[in-house]
Amino acid sequence: MNQISLLSVDGVRISYYLPNRTIRAVNGVSFEIMSNEVFGLVGESGSGKSTLSMGILRLISPPGKVDTGTIYYKDQNILLLGDEEFRQLRWKDLAYIPQGSMGALNPVMKVRDQFYDVEWDHNGSKSRKEIDERIMDLLTKVHLAANILDKYPHELSGGMKQRVCIALSMYLEPKIIIADEPTSALDVITQRAVIATLLEARQRLKASMILIGHDMAIQAQVADRIAIMYNGYIVEIGKTKDIFNDPLHLYSQHLISSVPSIQHKQNIHEIALAGLKRSTSLRQTDIPKLTEVKPGHFAAI
Amino acid sequence: MSSTPRIESKFNMLTRTPSLWLGLILLTVVILTAVFGGLFYDLDLQKAFSSSPNLPPSQAHPLGTQAEGRDMMALLIVATPATLLIGLIGGSVGVLIGTILGMSSAYFGGTFDTLIRNLVDVGLTIPPLALLIMIAASFNVVEIGMMGLVVALTSWMYPTRVIRSQVLSLRERTFTHIARLSGVSHLYIIFVELMPNLFSILAALFVNAVSVAILASIGLEVLGLGSQTQTLGRVIYYSIYYAAMWRGLWWWWLPPILILIAIFMGMFLLSTTLDEITNPRWKRAG
Amino acid sequence: MTPNNQLIEVRNLTRVFKSSGNRHSQNTAVDDASFSLRQDQSITLTIAGESGSGKSTLCMMMLGFLKPTSGNVLYKGNDIYEIKGVNFSNYRREVQAVFQDPFQAFNPFYKIDHVFTVPMHRFNIARNKLDARRLIEEALEKVLLDPSNILGKYPHQLSGGQLQRIMLARAFLLKPKILVADEAVSMIDASLRAIILDLMVDLKTEYGVSQLYITHDLSTALQISEKILILYRGSIVERGSTKDVIQNPQHPYTKLLISSIPLPDPDKKWKNEAGVDFKESSDISDKSGCKFYNRCPFAMDVCISSHPPTYQVGIDQGAACFLYDDNEIISDISI
Secondary structure, eight states: OOOOEEEEEEEEEEEEEOSSOEEEEEEEEEEEEETTOEEEEEOOTTSSHHHHHHHHTTOOOTTEEEEEEEEEETTEEGGGSOHHHHHHHHHHTEEEEOSSTTTTSOTTSOHHHHHHHHHHHHTOOSOHHHHHHHHHHHHHHTTOOGGGGGSOGGGSOHHHHHHHHHHHHHTTOOSEEEEESTTTTSOHHHHHHHHHHHHHHHHHHTOEEEEEESOHHHHHHHOSEEEEEETTEEEEEEEHHHHHHSOOSHHHHHHHHTSOOSSSOOOHHHHHHHHHHHHHHHHHSOOOOOEEEETTEEEOO | OOOSOHHHHHHHHHHHOHHHHHHHHHHHHHHHHHHHHHHHSOGGGGSTTSSOTTOOSOSSSTTOBOTTSOBHHHHHHHHHHHHHHHHHHHHHHHHHHHHHHHHHHHHHOHHHHHHHHHHHHHHTTSOHHHHHHHHHHHSOOOSHHHHHHHHHHHHTHHHHHHHHHHHHHHHTSHHHHHHHHTTOOHHHIIIIIIGGGGHHHHHHHHHHHHHHHHHHHHHHHHTTOSOSSOOHHHHHHHHHHTTTTTTTOHHHHHHHHHHHHHHHHHHHHHHHHHHHHHSGGGTTOO | OOOOSEEEEEEEEEEEEEOSSOTTOEEEEEEEEEEEEETTOOOEEEEEOOTTSSHHHHHHHHTTSSOOSEEEEEETTEETTTOOHHHHHHHHHHEEEEOSOTTTTSOTTSOTTHHHHHHHHHTTOOSSHHHHHHHHHHHHHHTTOOHHHHTTOOGGGSOHHHHHHHHHHHHHHHOOSEEEEESTTTTSOHHHHHHHHHHHHHHHHHHOOEEEEEESOHHHHHHHOSEEEEEETTEEEEEEEHHHHHHSOOSHHHHHHHHTSOOSOTTSOOOOGGGOOOOOOOOOOOSSSOTTGGGOTTOOHHHHHSOOOOEEEETTEEEOOGGGTTSOBOOOOBO
16 A cells, blocks of 8 residues: 655744743654554643644644744645635645544534534535435444434533544545544543544545544554654654554653553552653653654654 | 742732722822821811801812802811721621621521522612612611611622632532541631632622722712711712702812712722732632 | 441442432432441452442542432441541541542642641641651652652642642551542543552552542552442442453443453454444433443343342452343442
């Protein structure tokens, strides 16, 4: 399967300019999203991963600012596009499922109307009948019953809202879906259903997906390649299997060993001490540039 | 990670707000004149028939005299503190009642809470002036202490509601649970744990209650239902009684109104600034 | 009253919340829960459940903050909602808690020292001010915090991880008989959780503090607890040794739960997609019958008409499911 590069992020730096200090949220980050892949963006709070996704979608507003860098999509630097041009891109090519299912859904509109909204905002050409057929098709794909169409978002559970968001994001058949922590605040069983739905959706569309999160276990299950962020930098990037088999950066090792095992009892004391040592080390060292340590496997060491 | 404690950073914010300064200046000028004016001006001149009546402003009488021969300047210097005192009494009693009722209602709940809650909800819909007129007309209000209490009867309801809702939310906070697990009594929790978190709201409520009390007292006095003491409202009442406006005696009705405007503006600015500060958005300003 | 061996005992505990709007709708948050901890052993019992399982309501009832609709919470044989005086003070001193959100657990008006000084004063723990200071410092060092960096600070000046450790230090200092940990690590970054869990284990092994670990995360439960209860919509559906229940679940809900947990191993993907549950629990207020009925792949007629008792399914394992009605019913619910 030949993959082409869909999105090329190069040297992006995003900062927040506050009255008494400047926060460098994203510190010169570069990576590529290939076609037909699930790309995981992993980091804990403060790593810059959400800011980065906001940057790609041009949703950064003052006091935040994209300082430098380019983001190329289809031979165009999307950071330089006009507002209207980019608005067309957003949702048609780049879909976004925000963190916390509250985000994308309009609380005072029924679900059905939200789909109509997407259609008329971007195309406006299809007939009601065509739209309805398409909606039903999408709902089946996300395993939701037709009766949810006449409900308001607050009448749906967290898992159902997320699946509606997935269906909405799929509506215009985007090339890239950015899912930001799609399962936070969902219980484990619903989480699995939502992730399964996301993967199915992506596969059908043959789209790529950027899955942003802090849970390495989920990434292991779904991502083809992973980029690990720490303090605004990417510290490791490579195929999922490569990273789990041989995590090169200290922080990657830290994240992986932080996932407690459901299969056997571990020595918590040793894990805790090792974790403390790693945290102290991490705080003290600088983060060098990424180098290709093994084919396709880069680390900032 | 900053090192300034929260109290300090709030003070810094206070000193940077221009509206607060304007409010404070207005109030200070009024209060200083009211309290110390007597040192610079002969207050005996406020007595009836101490001068010729209806004199326009001159060097001898900077604000003229009114129909009873009282010097306006002296009259206002005596009347202003009286009005402020009524406001203070009315506001304090109102907030005190509001705090006690609001806190116990929220903390202990049950039928007591239902009673208070409904009383306040209904009470707040009754036009306060109507209520006050009924009360004032039934009793013979003789001096300003009583006047203060009468206006407190309307100024306690809003603080009760505000404090009740604050305490309801504070009561469920984890730190309250931790306090209970530390074995302390309910009274301890109310006064030591919850009360300090209400200080800023109480300050804003107090300023608000004082304004409400002053306004209520003016309302009553202008209708002739006030006490015998000289207050700003009473001055205005007599200016209406003697048709000062039609007779062009502007130095009778204008100065008390200007003083009242200064007081209310000062109170309002103070209260809105304090209100901004109590907004939880500032709580993590460290 | 015959003295019994139970430290804390929850007996047929039920809590019903009536909806204020709709007169007829009510929600049974906790439904006839029974379990206990013995005085002669220090163990960690996990109360596992997703949101809506009733675990928080159960926690509030056990801490004396919420009166049950029916049933009792007995501490050393006494109903905590009836005792007064010395018995009640003892209960307050000997049952402590750590809560989910470390930022909310501190009164923002006071320095963090407040959470130590208040109970120390109330329970007469220190001889004098110097002694008190020493005890606090020791407790902070036990949780790997440097007292000079911590004492005298306000909560907003510290991180979540530090604040949670201060709460644990408070527990070390008070040396309770039981510590209730309500989602104690859920809001802590994954990389810091091990430290807090390790400290909780220390409390148990070094100071004999039994623990009730309330969580939705079965992986951490496996690491630190010996026994577990699985809660589903207010009912205990499976119980027993943590290892057995997690590695060999018997109740259909437990099986679904465990198979949904993602493994941090790209070579061990989630198995059969067909096992994914797209239905959600219904809102039908079910008076009788098993609550898991509408999601259960093994549902039978009897499940809709009666509520299953807990059957013995292993040496130290019980499941409330009619699939096992050939087995004995468990009568002794003590852990």
